Structures are given as structure tokens and as C-alpha cells.
Amino acid sequence: MPPRQLNPAERLDWLRLIRSENVGPVTFYQLLRRFGSASAALEKLPELANRGGRRAPLTLFPRAQAERELADLAKVGATLLAWGEPDYPPALAAVDDAPPLLAVRGDPALLGRRAIAVVGARNASANGRRLARDMASELGRNGFVVTSGLARGIDAAAHLGALASGTIAVLAGGVDVVYPPENQELYEAIVEHGAVIAEQPVGKLPRPRDFPRRNRIISGLSLGILVVEAAARSGSLITARFALDQGREVFAVPGSPLDPRCRGANDLIRHGATLTESVDDIIPQLPGGMIEEARTRPAPPVTPSWAPSPPETVGEPRDSARGQIIERLGRTPVAVDELVRQCHVSPAMVVTVLLELELAGRLERHPGNQVSLL
Amino acid sequence: MPPRQLNPAERLDWLRLIRSENVGPVTFYQLLRRFGSASAALEKLPELANRGGRRAPLTLFPRAQAERELADLAKVGATLLAWGEPDYPPALAAVDDAPPLLAVRGDPALLGRRAIAVVGARNASANGRRLARDMASELGRNGFVVTSGLARGIDAAAHLGALASGTIAVLAGGVDVVYPPENQELYEAIVEHGAVIAEQPVGKLPRPRDFPRRNRIISGLSLGILVVEAAARSGSLITARFALDQGREVFAVPGSPLDPRCRGANDLIRHGATLTESVDDIIPQLPGGMIEEARTRPAPPVTPSWAPSPPETVGEPRDSARGQIIERLGRTPVAVDELVRQCHVSPAMVVTVLLELELAGRLERHPGNQVSLL
Numbered sequence A, B: 001m002p003p004r005q006l007n008p009a010e011r012l013d014w015l016r017l018i019r020s021e022n023v024g025p026v027t028f029y030q031l032l033r034r035f036g037s038a039s040a041a042l043e044k045l046p047e048l049a050n051r052g053g054r055r056a057p058l059t060l061f062p063r064a065q066a067e068r069e070l071a072d073l074a075k076v077g078a079t080l081l082a083w084g085e086p087d088y089p090p091a092l093a094a095v096d097d098a099p100p101l102l103a104v105r106g107d108p109a110l111l112g113r114r115a116i117a118v119v120g121a122r123n124a125s126a127n128g129r130r131l132a133r134d135m136a137s138e139l140g141r142n143g144f145v146v147t148s149g150l151a152r153g154i155d156a157a158a159h160l161g162a163l164a165s166g167t168i169a170v171l172a173g174g175v176d177v178v179y180p181p182e183n184q185e186l187y188e189a190i191v192e193h194g195a196v197i198a199e200q201p202v203g204k205l206p207r208p209r210d211f212p213r214r215n216r217i218i219s220g221l222s223l224g225i226l227v228v229e230a231a232a233r234s235g236s237l238i239t240a241r242f243a244l245d246q247g248r249e250v251f252a253v254p255g256s257p258l259d260p261r262c263r264g265a266n267d268l269i270r271h272g273a274t275l276t277e278s279v280d281d282i283i284p285q286l287p288g289g290m291i292e293e294a295r296t297r298p299a300p301p302v303t304p305s306w307a308p309s310p311p312e313t314v315g316e317p318r319d320s321a322r323g324q325i326i327e328r329l330g331r332t333p334v335a336v337d338e339l340v341r342q343c344h345v346s347p348a349m350v351v352t353v354l355l356e357l358e359l360a361g362r363l364e365r366h367p368g369n370q371v372s373l374l
Helices: A008-019 A025-035 A038-051 A063-075 A108-112 A126-141 A154-161 A181-193 A210-220 A235-245 A260-270 A291-296 A319-327 A336-342 A347-359 B008-019 B025-035 B038-051 B063-075 B108-112 B126-141 B154-161 B181-193 B210-220 B235-245 B260-270 B291-296 B319-327 B336-342 B347-359
Strands: A079-082 A101-106 A115-119 A145-148 A167-171 A195-198 A224-227 A249-252 A363-366 A370-373 B079-082 B101-106 B115-119 B145-148 B167-171 B195-198 B224-227 B249-252 B363-366 B370-373
Touching: A008 A025, A008 A038, A008 A063, A008 A079, A008 A101, A025 A038, A025 A347, A038 A347, A063 A079, A079 A108, A101 A108, A101 A181, A108 A167, A108 A195, A115 A126, A115 A154, A115 A210, A115 A235, A126 A145, A126 A154, A145 A154, A154 A167, A154 A181, A167 A181, A167 A210, A181 A195, A210 A235, A224 A235, A224 A260, A235 A249, A235 A260, A249 A260, A319 A347, A336 A347, A336 A370, A347 A363, B008 B025, B008 B038, B008 B063, B008 B079, B008 B101, B025 B038, B025 B347, B038 B347, B063 B079, B079 B108, B101 B108, B101 B181, B108 B167, B108 B195, B115 B126, B115 B154, B115 B210, B115 B235, B126 B145, B126 B154, B145 B154, B154 B167, B154 B181, B167 B181, B167 B210, B181 B195, B210 B235, B224 B235, B224 B260, B235 B249, B235 B260, B249 B260, B319 B347, B336 B347, B336 B370, B347 B363
Parallel strands: A115 A145, A115 A224, A145 A167, A167 A195, A224 A249, B115 B145, B115 B224, B145 B167, B167 B195, B224 B249
Antiparallel strands: A079 A101, A101 A195, A363 A370, B079 B101, B101 B195, B363 B370
16 A cells, blocks of 8 residues: 555544544554445444444544644644554554554654664663663664653653654653653653654543553554663563564663662563663664664555455354354453454454454453453 | 592502693593503503604603692692592583592582582672672572682672582682682681682692683582673683583673673673573573472482593504694694594594694693694
């Protein structure tokens, strides 16, 4: 599918669809593939949710609210990039649950360059911050854009180090919501010299669950992620986990076992991440790791399986098929492929039944194309 | 070969043979295998050296000097253990260049127990020392003896941590020569509670080249070695290299890239050593890693290929064979196996020619059964 710009009506429909209840990115692309357009999908949504077992009618995201969101975006100087548009980050586009729409402030040209994420502890040590800043600068000198999450500590140090060469901050709330507030100045500097992106609506404060979702965008934008200091069970490890699921390289800076802030990074190394003392440990490990390539190589063409047209022709699932699939679902995540193998119905039919269940609010999606009942 | 004690005459001959010019451990065992006894080998030594191209006659180590060494050992309260004797450390016995004779002060029973080496930087940080001491104690609690080199820093901390549970110091000079002198008290404590061993003659000050040779004994005694802090190109890395050549596990404690003392340990991890934050990272990796086994399992029977009897019957090499072999030798180390493959003479003949060259002072042996001309 060649990159193309959405027209204003399509953009509004995309926004209404992704903001509608129980529609996540994976569902969004499935609906697009199934019905050919966001507008057609919106029409079918209530019926699908109903077939999935939903009692109360599903309310679509109101057109007026979507129009207000677009106006608010314009007010804060942000643009909305749709998946498939020329500026949409190519590495992120290859991810299953890439945001269908990304709000951007700053220079969208940065999104097309090869990027490395640098993430780590908020309560980082002085040494950890120094390492993050120095390595981010060095990555910049080698032609890489540095992505991170604008958090305290390692994230802020990484953005600072790469401010001159190119850095992208991915926010968990709206593209205009600076969190933590102490990073307001850094935020302004990134808007001026780099780029800030977000998938949540303008003005939206981040909820706790938005941070891990944001982390999948940080890793998705990047060829690899570098974890500088990370405690056990920290957000940086979630980003590393996403990176692995997305087929990206994971790098970690080792540290003393006496420092609990290093435990997560050491653990990553123990489980296969590349032990990293300088960018010399990173660059040769990247796909096409040459510096010149990093500067000049165009992104690979992206043609994922859910490219939105033409619409698929899938019959309406029979109740027997639906029953078979639901019977095999439980609270423990199961791979969709496994469901297809076990139920004697077509893959497209399984996808449709899962879609209905999700729209009815009965299904949860997990990394690795797994699903569970709620 | 069942363990047996040497009689006093044999012990004296062993000592004379290993102390004779150009006789290293590998040559020692080859001579024993070839001639059946140290006494027979001593008789043949001058002739072999002569055939290897030596001009000046080779002087054997004088009987009187060997007797004096035995008397000196008794004076400092040390005993001399021969390879194959019941107290000889079983893990070390399996190493190609195990010392034929080991001087021991302290409790020789420790030598039969499963051991882990803990080694590292002399200029270790306070944190590094603490880690070494704590992990040595913890290894002791789990039934392991801790071996090290009585150096400043990590070595001393490791010995201290395992003083109560069992520790072995391996010295580079004579078994009575404390180096560095500041560790005199620690030395005395180890003699009292643990064991001190050495392969060099009593009273001999260590030369620089004795330290790497000593390190092969530290790793050879041990199922695995733990490197706590080690700069690039440090002695601890030599010990790790020996450990790998000897088929032992290598463990390393990670540290900040900003601390040059951690660079060597980090590099070991990068090249496959187990990242180690606590003994929980060590014990499961050891052969038969169960704790109870560590306490009770007897050593595996050792029957290396150079078991000293019966004598081999190898003809005297023809000059053509000798010429062929020498032609393929140079200053770059070459594997003995490769020589055997390339020259059309028997392996035993190649070994004999190399033996002659070594006794003539023209050959150097390297790890991995490699040799080069001097």
C-alpha cells in the first residue's frame, strides 16, 4: 500500500473509530480490513457488539467531540498523523498495535529517522544520568534519533543529551500534557528542537495504565532500546518486554548488585540483552548497523496483513462456531493461532468472533497475539 | 590408577625431576609415562636434551638440594602432596599441567572438597570487597570451599569471608612466602583454619611470571571462578581464561561502565560468563549444583591419559621425522594435534620430539596443547 494522506472526512472517521468504546488499535485495523473504511466500520459497530453479547447499546464516539479534538489539536500546534501517511514513523508502523493516529508537536521529519530508545529509572543515580546523557549524545553523533518518555531521571537526561541531534518524547497523556510538571522547560525545548508525540486526546491527564501503553510506542519507534538503570519490576522492563515482542534489540547498562536501581538492567543482561558500556556495544548489533546507513537508509516498505483495503468478505459467524470459540477462552491468555487450530472454523471467522467479543467488552488482548475473557 | 602414596625415594625423584631445567608439568607427566618412573626419566634427561639440539650438558637438579628442600618444608610445617596421592585435590588432578607436587600448610582435607574461586582487583572498591566477603561467606554456608590468591583487595576479602567455613590460598612463591607482607596475619589465620598451597620451592620469592602460573592452580582447584572487580587486561582475566581452558564455569559481578575496575568483569559477561549478583546465580550452574551434593559427593575418579605406568615403548625418532616436525614449528603457537595431522609420524613420536626440544630449551608450551619455538 503506497503512503497516502487521509482526507478530512476520513481523518474524522478514524478518530471517531479509535475513540469508540472497546476499540483498541488491533481491533481498529481488523475493522478497517473487514469493512474497508472507518466510516463503514462505525456503522457496523453496534451490531457487532450486540452479537458479541453486549446488552446495553454501544455508543459511538460523537462526531462533535471528534471535531472538538481536532480543533484543540490545532490550537496547541499539533498535527495528527494517521498510520500509512508518509510522515508516520516507519518502525512503529510495523507494530501490530501501532496507534492508528498520533498527535505530533515539533518536527515530524524526525519520525522518519532511525531511532534508539534510552529509558531507565526516575530515581536514577548521578552516574546513571551522566551515562544516559553521554550515550544519547553519542547516539546522536552517530546519526540516531533518541526516543524516551520525558520522565524524571534517565529519560530527561537522554532527551537532554540528544536535544541538539534529534530527540522524540512520547507522552502517556495528551500531546500537550507535561508530566512531571518539572520537565516543562525540557518539553518546550523538545517541541522546538525535536518532536513530542502522543496517542491520547489533547488535554488528557495520563492514568497509570497509560504508561505501559505509551512504552510500546517508545520501543515501537526504535530499532533498539537501551535500559540505563532499572529496578526489578519497573516500567523500563515493560518497555524492554515490548521491544522483544516487537523484534527490537535490547541493550542494558550493567551495575553493581549492591545498587537496587541496577537489578532490572542486570536481569535483562542475564536473560540475553546486550551488555552495554558505550554506543560501540549498540551500533554493530542493529540491523544494517553502519553509521552511514543510519543517516541515509530509507525505511523498509511496510505492508502488514491488515492493510485496509479491499474489504474482506466474511460471512456472519454461526452460533455453533461462536460457541466453540468462547468455550476455549478463559481468564488465562491463549494464542489466537491456537484457537484457530483447535476450532474447525476459518481464521477470518475466529477473528470476527473475537472482534465481536472485544467490542462487547468481554475480551482482553495481550502481547504476542493472545486473548483472554474479562 | 588407584591413589597411592609415593615412597620417600620416589618423592625425592619426583622433586628432582620437576625442579630440573626445562621440565614443566606437562613434560614431567610425559617423561613419567615414557619411562615409567621419575628415576628412569632423570637418567634419560641429558640424552633427550642433547637430541633436542642442546649444546651444553643439561644439569639435573642435585639430590642434595632436593633433600634440603624437603627438610625446609618440614621446618615450616608443610607437607608435599604428589599427583595421584589421596589428598591431592581431585579437580586440579584433572588439569593437564597440574603441579606434580604441591606444598601444603594447614588442613589438607579441605583440598578434597568442592571449591569455588573468588578473585578480583587488588585496588578493589569498598563495595567490591564487601561483595567478595559476603559472597564468599554465602558460598561457605552452602558447603563450598573458597579459593583465592591472598592478594590485596578482593582476594583478601574472599579469604576473610570464608575463613570460618573453609578457604584455600594459593601462593605464587614458596608456601611460606607471604606476599604482599601486609597479609601476614591473614596468612597465619588461613594456615590455622584453612589451607595454603604452592608449587614453588620453600623460601622462593615470587617472580612476575609466577603469578599467572599460580592462577592456573586457583582455577584448577575450583569448579568455577567468580570475578568480582577486574580491570581490562588484569590477572583475574588470566585466571578466567585458565578456567575456560580447564572447562570450569566463569561467573562475574557486573559494574558501572564508569568504573574502570569493572571493565574486565563486564567484558567477561559480554563474552559468556554468567552475570552474578548473588550465589543464587552460581550454585545452579555448577555441575551437580545441589547443595547437599556439594557437601557429600566424592570427587570423580581421575584417570588422565598420562597416568604414569606402564612405560611406553617409543622408538628413538629418526632425523627425518624430527626435521619434519621442526620445520612446521615457529614463533606462532601451533596445536600439537595439528602437527600430528600434518607430519606423517605417530603421535607418540611427535610428543617425543617436542619433549626433546623442550628439554633443550627450544620449545615453549601454551594453553590448549599448543607449542612454539623459542
